Amino acid sequence: MRTDFAIIEPWITPNSRVLDLGCGDGTLLHHLQTHKNIQGYGLEIDEIYINECLTRGVNVIQQDLDQGLSNFSDNSFDTVVMTQALQAVHYPHLVLDEMMRVGHECIVTFPNFGHWRCRLYLAQRGRMPVSKFMPYTWYDTPNIHFCTFKDFEELCQTKRLRILNRTVVDQSHQGHWLFNALPNVFGEIAIYRLARS
Numbered sequence: 001m002r003t004d005f006a007i008i009e010p011w012i013t014p015n016s017r018v019l020d021l022g023c024g025d026g027t028l029l030h031h032l033q034t035h036k037n038i039q040g041y042g043l044e045i046d047e048i049y050i051n052e053c054l055t056r057g058v059n060v061i062q063q064d065l066d067q068g069l070s071n072f073s074d075n076s077f078d079t080v081v082m083t084q085a086l087q088a089v090h091y092p093h094l095v096l097d098e099m100m101r102v103g104h105e106c107i108v109t110f111p112n113f114g115h116w117r118c119r120l121y122l123a124q125r126g127r128m129p130v131s132k133f134m135p136y137t138w139y140d141t142p143n144i145h146f147c148t149f150k151d152f153e154e155l156c157q158t159k160r161l162r163i164l165n166r167t168v169v170d171q172s173h174q175g176h177w178l179f180n181a182l183p184n185v186f187g188e189i190a191i192y193r194l195a196r197s
Contacts (some may be wrong), residue, residue: 003174004083004191008107011193012036016078019024019043019103021065021095022085026053033058043069057165066090067135069098086110087146093155100161100196109191112122114148114184132171149184156194165193 005028013020014036019030023042032038044050044062046174053060063071065082066089074109086092087110099106117131130137147155149168152179156163166180168187178186 001150002027004109004169004189007169007191008081008083008109008184009036011105011107011165012038014038014081017076019069019072019077019080021082023049023053023058023060023081023090025049026056026058026060029053029058030056065095068094069102073169074100074101076103078105081105081108081110082106084111086152087113091196092147096155096159096161100159100194105164106193106195107191107193108152109189110147110152111148112184112187113187114145114150119185149187149190152192156192161196162196162197163192164195165191167191172179183196 008028009032012032016036016038017027018032018038018040020040020042021043023029028100029042029145031095036129040059042053042058043063043065044053044060045062045064047062050060050062061071065085082095082099086095086108089095096106096108114165121128121131122128128137167175168183169175170179170188183190
């Protein structure tokens with residue numbers, strides 16, 4: 001299991017209802033079903049991942065996140081999870097609204113485009129950063145909304161969302177005291193747990 005999933009797992013209540021947006025191959029939901037007895041659904045657009053979910057016994061629906069979650073009623077889930085997809089949707093603020101509408105809490109993870117390496121790369125080369133962690137060029141990247149931790153927290157404040165937990169890690173999902181001291185400069189990935197005010 002991915003290390004970021006291990007960070008998320010303690011925030012999921014046993015026997016709860018979980019919706020995983022952009023669930024990929026269903027690894028997280030399968031793990032939570034097995035170890036926490038959750039009832040879960042995944043939303044995924046890629047047919048290859050959908051087949052892998054079905055092989056794992058994960059309930060999955062083929063759905064574009066930018067089309068909203070109108071097929072789910074208010075407060076249908078205890079927790080709505082979206083890992084590494086916020087920056088790839090067209091309307092992240094609307095997806096966040098929908099997550100908070102259908103769930104009591106939500107968990108969001110995304111890369112920090114304000115990381116010092118990104119800043120240095122842009123300052124030295126005058127070009128959008130390309131690295132092992134972000135291997136795409138500006139014209140073929142699935143990341144269409146670049147944000148920093150400060151940007152995201154400002155959005156949460158605007159939407160009157162409470163940040164219950166925030167974990168800042170590097171690309172291998174390890175923490176460091178610098179990430180807590182200056183998260184927007186040194187943190188590479190943020191993992192947020194949110195609720196309505």
